[in-house]
Amino acid sequence: MAAAAHEVEHHTSTGVDNRKLLMWIFLASECLFFGALISTYLIFRGESITGPSPEDLLDIPLTSASTFVLLMSSLTMVLAVYGAQHGRIALMKGMLLATIVLGIGFLGFQVYEFRHFGAHGLNLTTNQFGASFFVLTGFHGVHVGVGVFYLISLLIGSMRRSGIGKERDLWVDTAGLYWHFVDIVWIVIFTIIYLMPH
Amino acid sequence: MATAVGTVTHVEQGSRVWEWMTTVDHKKIAALYGVTGFVFFLVGGLEALLVRTQLAVPQGNVIDADLYNQLFSTHALTMIFLAIMPLGAAFFNYFIPLHIGARDVAFPRLNALGYWTFLVGGVMLTSSFFIGDGAPNGGWFGYAPLSDESFSGGSNMDFYVVSLLVLGVSSLMGSLNFAVTIINMRAPGMTMMRLPVYMWMTLVVSFLLILSLPVLTVGLVQLYFDRNFDTNFFTPATGGDPILWQHIFWVFGHPEVYVLILPSMGIISEVLPVMSRKPLFGYAAIVFAGAAIGVLGFGVWSHHMFTTGLGTVPQIVFSASTMAIGIPTGIKIFNWLGTMYGGNIRFTTATYYSVAFIALFTIGGISGVMHASPPVDTQHQDSYFVVAHIHYVLFGGAIMGVFSGIFYWFPKITGRFLDEGLGKVGFWFMFAGMNLTFFPMHFLGLSGMPRRIYTYDTGMGWDTWNMVATIGAYVMAFGVLVFVFNFFKSMRQPQTAPDNPWDGATLEWATSSPPPAHNFDVIPEVRDRDPLWYNRDHGIALPEKPEHMHIHLPPPSYFPLVIAFGVLLLAVGGLSHLALVAVGAAVCIYGIWGWALEPTS
Numbered sequence: 001m002a003a004a005a006h007e008v009e010h011h012t013s014t015g016v017d018n019r020k021l022l023m024w025i026f027l028a029s030e031c032l033f034f035g036a037l038i039s040t041y042l043i044f045r046g047e048s049i050t051g052p053s054p055e056d057l058l059d060i061p062l063t064s065a066s067t068f069v070l071l072m073s074s075l076t077m078v079l080a081v082y083g084a085q086h087g088r089i090a091l092m093k094g095m096l097l098a099t100i101v102l103g104i105g106f107l108g109f110q111v112y113e114f115r116h117f118g119a120h121g122l123n124l125t126t127n128q129f130g131a132s133f134f135v136l137t138g139f140h141g142v143h144v145g146v147g148v149f150y151l152i153s154l155l156i157g158s159m160r161r162s163g164i165g166k167e168r169d170l171w172v173d174t175a176g177l178y179w180h181f182v183d184i185v186w187i188v189i190f191t192i193i194y195l196m197p198h
Numbered sequence: 199m200a201t202a203v204g205t206v207t208h209v210e211q212g213s214r215v216w217e218w219m220t221t222v223d224h225k226k227i228a229a230l231y232g233v234t235g236f237v238f239f240l241v242g243g244l245e246a247l248l249v250r251t252q253l254a255v256p257q258g259n260v261i262d263a264d265l266y267n268q269l270f271s272t273h274a275l276t277m278i279f280l281a282i283m284p285l286g287a288a289f290f291n292y293f294i295p296l297h298i299g300a301r302d303v304a305f306p307r308l309n310a311l312g313y314w315t316f317l318v319g320g321v322m323l324t325s326s327f328f329i330g331d332g333a334p335n336g337g338w339f340g341y342a343p344l345s346d347e348s349f350s351g352g353s354n355m356d357f358y359v360v361s362l363l364v365l366g367v368s369s370l371m372g373s374l375n376f377a378v379t380i381i382n383m384r385a386p387g388m389t390m391m392r393l394p395v396y397m398w399m400t401l402v403v404s405f406l407l408i409l410s411l412p413v414l415t416v417g418l419v420q421l422y423f424d425r426n427f428d429t430n431f432f433t434p435a436t437g438g439d440p441i442l443w444q445h446i447f448w449v450f451g452h453p454e455v456y457v458l459i460l461p462s463m464g465i466i467s468e469v470l471p472v473m474s475r476k477p478l479f480g481y482a483a484i485v486f487a488g489a490a491i492g493v494l495g496f497g498v499w500s501h502h503m504f505t506t507g508l509g510t511v512p513q514i515v516f517s518a519s520t521m522a523i524g525i526p527t528g529i530k531i532f533n534w535l536g537t538m539y540g541g542n543i544r545f546t547t548a549t550y551y552s553v554a555f556i557a558l559f560t561i562g563g564i565s566g567v568m569h570a571s572p573p574v575d576t577q578h579q580d581s582y583f584v585v586a587h588i589h590y591v592l593f594g595g596a597i598m599g600v601f602s603g604i605f606y607w608f609p610k611i612t613g614r615f616l617d618e619g620l621g622k623v624g625f626w627f628m629f630a631g632m633n634l635t636f637f638p639m640h641f642l643g644l645s646g647m648p649r650r651i652y653t654y655d656t657g658m659g660w661d662t663w664n665m666v667a668t669i670g671a672y673v674m675a676f677g678v679l680v681f682v683f684n685f686f687k688s689m690r691q692p693q694t695a696p697d698n699p700w701d702g703a704t705l706e707w708a709t710s711s712p713p714p715a716h717n718f719d720v721i722p723e724v725r726d727r728d729p730l731w732y733n734r735d736h737g738i739a740l741p742e743k744p745e746h747m748h749i750h751l752p753p754p755s756y757f758p759l760v761i762a763f764g765v766l767l768l769a770v771g772g773l774s775h776l777a778l779v780a781v782g783a784a785v786c787i788y789g790i791w792g793w794a795l796e797p798t799s
Contacts, residue, residue, distance in 0.1 A: 012382040018304040021378050025408060029370060033412035036446060040420070040431070047437040124429055128437040131429040135420070149787075153794070 023174045027181045030143075034185050037139060038192060041132040045198060048127035054198050057117050066109035067190050070144075073102035074183045077176050084172035089158070092172060096155045099179065103148045110141045133193065140189060143182050150175055220754035222306035223715060225611075228292035230313050235284030238320060242276035243678060245269045247671055250635070254668035256656040266652035267335035268327070268354070274338035275358075278458065279365045280320045282592070285600050286461040287312070287372050290400050292611060294376055296706035297394045299385025299724065301717050304378040306752045307793060312372040314762030319364035322769055326357035330773075334358035337650065339451065340421065342432030342443040347425040353773065359422045360772045364765055366411045366418075373404040373411075380404075385705070387724035391485070394704045395478060398485045399464030402492040406453040406460075409496070414450035417443060422772070441506055448499035456495040458592060459559075460488060462599020463530060466552045469606045470534055472702045473549040474541025477728055480533040487526035487533075494523045504572040505579045513572045520570035527563060531556060544700075547621030551602035554629055558594025562587055565640065580650075583643025589636040593674075601628075601681070606700070613693030613711045620684040627677030634670025638663035703728035708740055716751060719743040752798055761789035 012018060076098040083092030114134070117123070124134045154175055157164040164171045218226060249269050252260045261269065291309065295302050303309050326333040331352030336345040345355045380393070380401045393401075420431040421443065430438040471478040478484065500508060500516040508516075534556055543549065565587035569575045578584055608616045647660050654660055698707035707730055709718050720741040726732035733740070764785030771778030 013384045013388075014382055016382070018378050018382055021382055022305070022374055025374055025377050029374075029408045029412045032409050033416060036413045036416035036449075040416070040442065040446075043439070043442060044437065047439075049437045124423070124427060128430065131423070131431060135423065135429075153791070157794075 017170055020170060020174050020177070023177050027177065030181065030185075034136075034140070034188075037132075037136045038188065041136050041192065044128035044132045048129045051127035051130060052117075052120060052122045054129060054133075054193070057120055057122055058194055059113070059116075060194050062109070063113070063190065063194050066106050066113075067186065069102050069109065070106045070183055070186055073099045073106065074180055076102060077179045081169070081172050081176045085169040089168075092168070093155060093158060096151055096158070096172070100148055100151050100155065103144055103151070103179075107141060107144055107148070110137065110144075114138075136189060137193075140182070140185060143185070147175075147179050147182055150178065217754070219759060220310075220756045222302075222310050222752050222754055222758075224291050224295055224302050224306065224309060225713065225715075227309050227313050228288045228290075229611075231284045231291060231316070232288035234313075234317060234320065235281055235288055238276055238280035238284070238324075239282075240678070240682075241324065242273055242281050243675060245273035245276060247675055249273060250668040250671040252652060253654070253664050255665065256654050256658075256661055258653050261652065263652040264332070264335070267650070268333040270650055271335050271337050271358075272323070272327070272333045275323060275334060275361075277592070278338065278454070279362070280316075280323065282458050282596050282600070283369060284316060284320075286403070286457075287316075287369075289396075289461065289465070289600075289603055289607070290372070290376055290403075293396065293607070293706055294379055294400060295383075295717055296709070296713065297397050297704055298380060298383060299388055299705050299718065299722050300379065300383040301721075301749070302752065303375050304383055305375050307755050307758050308371055308375050310755070311758035311761055312368050312375065314758055315364060315368035315371065315765050318762055318766045318769065319361050319368055322364060322766075323357065323361035326354065326361070330354070330357065334361075339447055340443075341447075342421065342424070342440045343434075345421060345425075345443075346433055348433070350425075356422075356425060356773055359418045359425070360769045363415060363418050363422075363772075364769050366415055367765070369407050370411050373407040376400055377404040377408065385721050385724055391482065392724055392727045392729075394464075395467035395481065395484055395488070396461075396464035399460040399467075399488055402488050403457050403460050406457050406492055406495065410450045410453040410457075413446055417446035417450070420446070441503070444503050444506065445499070448502045449496070451502065452499040453492075453495045455591075456491055458596050459599075460491065462555065462596045462603075463488065465599045465603040465606070466534060466555050467530075468702075468704065469548050469552045469602050470537045471728075472606075472700050473544050473546060473552070474538045475544070475701070476537060476541040477703075477731070478533070479536030479539075480529075481727060483529050484533050487529040490526040491523060494519060494526070498523055501570060501575070504575045517570055517572055521567060524563060524567050524570075531560060546605065546700075547616070547618055547625055548602045548606040550622060550625045550629075551598045551605065554625070555595055555598045555602065558590055558598060558632070562590030562592075562594055565590065578643060580648055581643035582639040582647045582649060585649060586636050586639035586643060589632075589639070593632050593636070598628075601625075607706075608688070609695035609699050610706055610711050610713070612689065613695045614688050614691045615695060615699070616688045617684050620680060620687070624677045624680035624684060627680060628674055629677075631670045631673030631675070631677055634673060635667045636670070638666050638670075642667075698730065701734075703731040705729055716747075716749045719747065755793070755796060757789050757793040757796060760792065761786050764789055 010018075012021075014021065016024075076095045080092050080095035080099060083089065083095055114137075117130075122130045122133075124130055154164060154171055157171070158168060218230070221227065248261060249266065252258045252266060291303070294300075323334075332354050334340070334357055335354045336350055336358065340355060340358055343349055345358070380397055384393070420429070423429040424431050424433065424438075430436040432438050432440050432443045434440065467478055467484060498516055498520045500512055501520045504513060504516075534552075538553075565583065569578050569584065569587065605616055605621055608614070642660055642663050645659050647654065647658070647664075654664075693712070695711040697710055699711070700707070705718075705722055705724075706713075708722060720743070722729065722741070732738070764782045764787075767782030767785055768779055769782075771780075771782055
C-alpha cells in the first residue's frame with residue numbers, strides 16, 4: 001500500500017511481515033473486547049433506577065472537541081508513517097511527537113470529564129449508566145494510554161543508534177494500525193454514548 | 199546459547215534447569231505444556247474421583263457440601279483450562295512448524311511467555327484450595343448472582359476471576375502466535391489446501407479463542423468490579439441483570455467447547471488415514487466443515503439458556519442453529535468412516551483411540567442434539583443427562599483423541615515407542631470405565647437426578663447407577679495409571695525409532711525421531727497434500743543434507759520469565775493489595791522493554 005514499500009526481511013506466505021499480521025489479528029480480538037463493553041452499555045440504556053442520566057451530564061460540544069483532538073492525532077500518525085516510509089526521519093519524529101501530545105491532550109479531556117461527572121454525582125457505583133460508561137470509556141482511555149507509551153517508546157527507539165533503525169517503517173506502520181483502531185473505537189463510542197438520542 | 203548449526207559447534211553448558219526456563223524452542227515449550235497439562239489432568243481426575251466417591255452411596259459422608267462445591271467447580275476448570283487446552287497447546291506447539299515446514303513459530307519468546315503465564319494461572323487456580331477461603335465453588339461458569347460478593351463472600355470466586363483472566367491472556371498469546379505462524383510461515387508449495395487437516399483445526403481453534411476470550415475477559419472484569427468495587431452489572435436491585443452474565447459467559451463458553459474438540463478431530467484426521475493406509479476421504483469437506491463449526495459455533499450460545507425465559511423467537515433461532523451445527527460434524531464422521539472403509543487398517547493403540555473417538559463422540563453428539571430442542575432441554579437442564587453428554591464429547595471425544603495423538607506421535611517426539619500391549623490394556627480400561635461411568639448418567643438424568651448436589655436420599659431410584667458410575671470412575675483411573683506406567687517404562691528404552699515408523703504422509707515424518715533443533719536440514723518443497731506419499735509414489739527422495747548449514751535459531755531469553763512474574767504480581771495484587779498491581783505492571787513494562795531491546799541474532 002505504501003508508495004515506497006519496505007522489503008520484507010524474511011519471506012512470508014502472505015507478503016506481510018509477521019509482526020504486522022500479528023497486530024491485525026490482535027486488533028480483531030480487540031474488536032470483540034470493545035464489542036462486549038459497548039453491548040453492555042447498550043443493554044443498560046434506560047435501565048438506571050437512580051442517579052444522573054446521560055442527558056443530565058453529557059457535554060457534547062466539549063466531547064466533540066476531544067474527539068477532534070483524537071482524530072487529528074490519527075492525521076499526525078498517518079504523517080509519521082509517511083515520514084518513516086519515505087526516509088523523512090525528521091517528519092516521522094515530529095509527527096510521532098505530535099501524535100503523543102494530541103493523545104495526551106485527549107486523555108486530559110477524559111480526566112476532566114470523569115472528574116466533572118464525579119462532582120455531579122455520577123461515579124462507577126451510582127447506577128448502570130455510571131458503571132457501563134466508566135468501564136467502557138475507562139478501558140478505552142487505558143488503550144489510548146498504552147498507545148501513548150508505545151509511541152513514546154518508538155520515538156526513543158528512533159533516536160538511539162541501535163533502536164528501531166532499518167525497520168522503522170514496519171514499526172511505525174504497525175503502531176499506526178493500533179492507533180487508528182483506538183481512534184475508530186472512540187468514534188463508535190462517541191456515536192453511541194453521546195450522539196444517539198437516549 | 200545456540201549458534202549456527204553445522205558450523206562451529208560451540209554451545210555453552212549452562213544449568214539444565216535454566217536452559218528449560220529460558221528456552222524459546224517450540225519443541226521444548228511443547229514438552230513443558232504437555233507434562234504440565236498431563237499433571238493437571240491427573241489433578242482434575244483426582245477431583246473427579248473425590249466427587250464420585252462422595253456420590254457412590256446415598257447420604258455419603260466422604261466430603262462435606264462446601265468442599266464438594268469446590269471440587270466439582272475445580273474439576274471442570276482444571277480439566278478445561280489446565281488439562282485439555284494445554285495438551286492441545288502442546289501438540290500445536292510441537293507440530294505446527296513441522297507440519298508447515300518451518301523451523302519454529304513466528305514469535306518464539308511470545309510462545310515461551312504463553313507457557314509461563316499458563317503456569318502462573320494454573321498454580322494460582324490450584325493453590326486456592328490452600329489459600330484464602332478455598333477453591334472456586336460457584337461452578338466453572340460462575341453464574342451471577344451466586345458469584346457476587348453477597349452470596350460468595352469469600353475469596354473463592356476472586357481466585358476464579360483472576361486465574362481465568364491470567365489463563366485467558368496465556369491462551370490468547372498462544373493463539374495469536376499459532377495463527378500468524380500457520381498463515382505466514384508455510385514452506386514453498388504448502389498452499390492452504392495442502393495443509394494437514396490438523397493445521398486447519400489449529401487455525402480455526404486459534405481464531406475461536408482470539409474472538410471469544412475477549413468477551414470472557416469483559417465478563418470477568420465486570421464480575422470483579424461487582425465483587426470488589428460495588429458496581430451492579432449483574433445484581434438486579436439497582437438495574438443490573440444476572441442474565442447478562444450468562445450471555446457474556448456463553449458467547450465465550452460455547453466457542454470454547456469447539457476449542458476443546460476440534461484439535462482432537464484434527465488428530466483423528468491425521469491418524470486414521472495413516473493407519474488405514476489410505477488418503478483422508480473428503481479433505482475439502484472436512485476442512486470446510488471444521489471452519490463451518492467454528493463460525494456457527496458463535497451463533498448457538500443461548501442454547502445454554504433455554505430455561506431462562508428468553509422468549510419464543512430466540513428459542514427458535516438458537517434451537518435451529520444448534521441443530522444445524524450437527525451437520526458439519528456429521529460430515530466429518532462420515533468422512534472418517536469413508537477413510538477407513540476399504541483401507542488396509544493397522545489396529546495400533548492409536549487406531550483404537552481414534553475409532554473409539556468416532557463412536558463415543560457420536561453418542562455425545564446425539565444427546566447434544568436432543569438438548570437442542572427447548573422443550574426437551576427443559577427436562578435435561580441441570581440434570582445428569584447433561585453431565586452424560588458433556589463427558590461423552592469431552593472424555594470420549596477430546597481425551598480419547600489426545601491419547602490417540604500421544605500414541606501416534608510418541609515415537610516422533612521421543613524416539614521411542616509406547617508399549618502396544620500396555621497401551622491396549624490401558625485403552626480397554628479407559629473405554630470400559632468411561633462407558634460405565636457416563637452411560638448410566640443418561641438414566642440418572644432422565645429419572646430426575648440434579649447436577650451439583652453433594653448427596654442424595656435413598657429411594658429416589660438413583661442408588662444403583664451412582665454406584666456403577668463410581669466403579670466406572672475407578673476403572674477409568676486405573677486405565678490412566680496403566681498409561682502413566684507405560685510412559686515411564688517406555689522412556690527408559692533407547693531411542694531407536696526411525697524417521698517414519700508408521701509410513702505417515704505429512705512433513706513431520708520427513709525428519710529424524712526426535713527432530714533436530716532446527717527441524718529440517720533442508721526446508722522441503724511441497725507438491726501435494728500428502729507430501730511423503732507423493733514422494734514415495736513418484737520415487738522422489740528427500741533432499742540431501744547439505745555440507746554447510748547456516749541456520750540461525752533464536753537465542754534463549756529470560757524476559758518471558760520476567761513478564762510472567764509481573765503477571766503473577768498483577769494477579770496476586772488483584773486478590774489482595776492493589777499497590778501490588780502497580781508493582782506488577784512495572785515489572786511487565788521492564789520485561790517488555792528488555793524484550794524489545796534484546797538482540798535476536
